[in-house]
Amino acid sequence: xxxxxxxxxxxxxxxxxxxxxxxxxxxxxxxxxxxxxxxxxxxxxxxxxxxxxxxxxxxxxxxxxxxxxxxxxxxxxxxxxxxxxxxxxxxxxxxxxxxxxxxxxxxxxxxxxxxxxxxxxxxxxxxxxxxxxxxxxxxxxxxxxxxxxxxxxxxxxxxxxxxxxxxxxxxxxxxxxxxxxxxxxxxxxxxxxxxxxxxxxxxxxxxxxxxxxxxxxxxxxxxxxxxxxxxxxxxxxxxxxxxxxxxxxxx
Amino acid sequence: xxxxxxxxxxxxxxxxxxxxxxxxxxxxxxxxxxxxxxxxxxxxxxxxxxxxxxxxxxxxxxxxxxxxxxxxxxxxxxxxxxxxxxxxxxxxxxxxxxxxxxxxxxxxxxxxxxxxxxxxxxxxxxxxxxxxxxxxxxxxxxxxxxxxxxxxxxxxxxxxxxxxxxxxxxxxxxxxxxxxxxxxxxxxxxxxxxxxxxxxxxxxxxxxxxxxxxxxxxxxxxxxxxxxxxxxxxxxxxxxxxxxxxxxxxxxxxxxxxxxxxxxxxxxxxxxxxxxxxxxxxxxxxxxxxxxx
Numbered sequence: 001x002x003x004x005x006x007x008x009x010x011x012x013x014x015x016x017x018x019x020x021x022x023x024x025x026x027x028x029x030x031x032x033x034x035x036x037x038x039x040x041x042x043x044x045x046x047x048x049x050x051x052x053x054x055x056x057x058x059x060x061x062x063x064x065x066x067x068x069x070x071x072x073x074x075x076x077x078x079x080x081x082x083x084x085x086x087x088x089x090x091x092x093x094x095x096x097x098x099x100x101x102x103x104x105x106x107x108x109x110x111x112x113x114x115x116x117x118x119x120x121x122x123x124x125x126x127x128x129x130x131x132x133x134x135x136x137x138x139x140x141x142x143x144x145x146x147x148x149x150x151x152x153x154x155x156x157x158x159x160x161x162x163x164x165x166x167x168x169x170x171x172x173x174x175x176x177x178x179x180x181x182x183x184x185x186x187x188x189x190x191x192x193x194x195x196x197x198x199x200x201x202x203x204x205x206x207x208x209x210x211x212x213x214x215x216x217x218x219x220x221x222x223x224x225x226x227x228x229x230x231x232x233x234x235x236x237x238x239x240x241x242x243x244x245x246x247x248x249x250x251x
Numbered sequence: 252x253x254x255x256x257x258x259x260x261x262x263x264x265x266x267x268x269x270x271x272x273x274x275x276x277x278x279x280x281x282x283x284x285x286x287x288x289x290x291x292x293x294x295x296x297x298x299x300x301x302x303x304x305x306x307x308x309x310x311x312x313x314x315x316x317x318x319x320x321x322x323x324x325x326x327x328x329x330x331x332x333x334x335x336x337x338x339x340x341x342x343x344x345x346x347x348x349x350x351x352x353x354x355x356x357x358x359x360x361x362x363x364x365x366x367x368x369x370x371x372x373x374x375x376x377x378x379x380x381x382x383x384x385x386x387x388x389x390x391x392x393x394x395x396x397x398x399x400x401x402x403x404x405x406x407x408x409x410x411x412x413x414x415x416x417x418x419x420x421x422x423x424x425x426x427x428x429x430x431x432x433x434x435x436x437x438x439x440x441x442x443x444x445x446x447x448x449x450x451x452x453x454x455x456x457x458x459x460x461x462x463x464x465x466x467x468x469x470x471x472x473x474x475x476x477x478x479x480x481x482x483x484x485x486x487x488x489x490x491x492x493x494x495x496x497x498x499x500x501x502x503x504x505x506x507x508x509x510x511x512x513x514x515x516x517x518x519x520x521x522x523x524x525x526x527x528x529x530x531x532x533x534x535x536x537x538x539x540x541x542x543x544x
Contacts, residue, residue, distance in 0.1 A: 055433040076434040077281060081358045085376065107354060108344070112387050118344035120335065121308075121328035126356035127378030156381035167402035168380035 007249035012227040015040035023047040102157030102186035105150035125154035141179035143212030188216030275303040279417030279438040287418035289486035313339030323351040338511035363410035368443035375404035415445035426477025432493035
């Protein structure tokens with residue numbers, strides 16, 4: 001088995017983010033999150049409930065974008081909102097911007113009234129972040145993504161949730177931010193970004209230089225673990241034999 | 252008198268002729284899925300203006316804002332999925348040509364429709380708390396629980412609609428309708444939130460035909476919620492109408508390229524596909540498909 005790639009490391013780091021979730025709906029947005037969630041279900045957390053990203057709960061763990069699988073439930077969009085409000089869900093979303101306080105933006109860049117770049121809109125981010133566990137995936141770590149303040153708060157970080165009162169803070173749970181350079185949480189001083197680990201071959205300085213805001217670094221920063229041989233086989237031969245992951249994280 | 256309910260079949264032009272400028276119109280489907288595109292295209296051809304559009308948006312929103320039909324847009328996202336950002340919507344937002352935008356969370360949007368459907372002024376929920384949805388829409392209020400928890404929630408205002416436009420797979424002439432695809436989306440909720448609902452379908456069948464090979468649970472709309480039925484084969488094009496057809500990705504690419512190109516590019520697209528009536532559109536789409544083969 002040849003050396004593992006950065007994409008493989010990211011997939012394992014994403015899988016680790018879902019490892020202790022138990023029997024809840026793991027809801028990945030995007031390709032690497034989908035890969036990571038399926039890897040988690042095949043390894044550390046077989047109880048995870050996964051979907052085809054459309055409207056079906058899948059009983060098996062098919063390769064990315066495979067059509068056929070055993071179905072174990074129906075999850076049309078209207079039921080997704082019910083699960084969000086009910087709570088047994090961990091979503092990993094994208095983030096065009098994420099700030100030092102763990103706020104996320106997928107709405108617009110610049111002034112909301114007349115943005116320099118209109119993005120998707122807030123989608124479900126406001127509801128996700130005050131209702132269920134939320135993580136973010138950033139395939140290209142840069143100072144334009146990791147910013148001091150996001151232009152529009154779509155996903156709510158812990159400080160903003162606290163300011164908005166107990167109804168907002170009660171279920172706010174920003175769990176992990178995984179980028180192509182490292183793994184973060186929001187347990188730095190005053191609930192700010194903290195570097196948990198750098199991926200193999202990445203230095204702490206590289207992460208800090210690639211960030212447009214301060215990130216808390218503990219005295220000893222770990223290196224993100226490499227996938228096990230079993231995980232590499234699952235990634236390469238079962239879940240993503242076509243190497244779609246390299247479109248998001250090039251080799 | 253034969254004891255059957257009334258026949259509500261209408262033409263596309265009759266539907267659009269019954270609409271008025273300034274109305275609030277809800278559009279069913281979801282992003283690039285099962286959108287009542289034939290009815291949207293008819294609005295583009297009409298002189299209707301000053302509309303409030305309420306939509307989980309796809310190209311319906313892109314086309315209407317590009318045509319300057321929209322005074323107020325209520326949305327949680329606008330996306331073509333395989334092309335994440337809708338270029339006409341993006342362009343309109345960046346040029347500031349939509350006078351009023353109301354960007355909500357997806358769940359807030361559903362809750363707003365639910366409030367309207369239940370004839371309530373609002374319903375409480377957590378979504379929106381702490382986010383800029385409340386900052387950018389300062390007219391959205393919060394409400395404090397009267398019970399001992401005393402927590403403060405978003406009072407999501409009702410999204411009351413004058414008219415809902417939805418597209419399903421099959422209906423009878425009275426307005427009972429089934430969806431045959433993977434997801435009902437929220438079309439029944441749009442219908443209940445609206446004073447009037449116009450339904451376009453791939454095919455009108457007799458009432459018995461609705462359940463002859465289809466489980467009764469797929470009947471999403473009851474005729475008591477429907478005011479008009481239009482038979483528009485391929486009427487959701489270029490969005491999905493599974494299992495009748497999937498999204499026309501080649502056409503969507505051409506649409507997106509024209510929308511993000513020069514004014515001339517867009518004018519050429521409009522001239523080719525949107526200048527005539529629905530029959531002309533479908534004929535132009537057939538020609539496009541043959542050329543693209």
